[in-house]
Amino acid sequence: MSADQSVAIVDDDDFFRKALERVFHSAGFRTESFAAAEAFLASYIPKDEACIILDLRMPRLGGLELLDRLKERGIDVPVIIYTGNADVPVTVQAMQAGAYAVVEKPLSSELLITRVRAAITDARARRTRRNQSASARAKLKLLTEREIEVARHLTEGLSSPEMADLLGISPRTVDAHRANLLRKLEIRSIAALARLFVLTELGDS
Known part of the structure; x- marks a missing residue:
């Protein structure tokens, strides 16, 4: 997996930066390195299977400031x-700013590589959840407001007569809404319908 994964190293210490390059290159990662945050911002192209390692204290623009810039750019x-x-x-400040982890120098190469792999794996899972959530939300937008109401009540286990009383419509109309919404969503079970609603809540997790 590492061959498709990359690490960007941002550190003004030439010796340390080059040492990290060797560590990650030997572990099979593609590496990019930058001696300053400004150089990183000028040329870094975001990638899915990637992790960024930032030194906290650098001239002009430090690690926490760079974190803020990344958020501003949607990276x-x-x-x-x-x-x-x-x-x-x-550590608290960095985590609040959005860092995945804060580690203290020196850390063994093996542990640092483990942290980077975990960060990439977690980011991949987060992207998957966001994509699933966006897909679920797009599907539910196909429904009318009344169909959404019926759909939610279906996931709560209400029967057609119960929904009819609650919504002030006939059981036959409830059944018609049920048939329409299942057709629009291209699903056949209430369990699948419930999963759609659950997925819509996962986008920001």
Whole structure:
């Protein structure tokens, strides 16, 4: 899997940056490295199977400021802050800013590689959830407001007569809405319908 995965390293320390390049290259990752946050922002192209490793303290633009810039640009790539001073306030601040993890130098190569792989795996799962959520929301937009009401009540286990009383319509009309919504959604079971509603809530998780 590593052959399709990449790591971008942003650190003004030439020796340390090159050492990380060797570590990840030997583990099968494609690597990019940048001596300054400004250089990274000028040329980095986001990738799905990727992780960014940032030094916390760099001249002009530090790791936390760079995290803010990434959010502003909508770059959704997991970021690991790698610092020589990972005290609690710094760690909390970095995590609140959106970092995947904060690790303290020096960390063994094996553990750092494990962290990066975990970050990429988690980001992939998050993308999958977002895509599933977007697909579910798009499907439910095919329904009328009344069909949405009937659909929700179906997932709550209400019968046609119960829904008819609740909505002020006839059981036959309820059954017609049920048939229409299942046809529009191209599903056959209430379990599949319930899954659609669950998926719509997963997009931001």
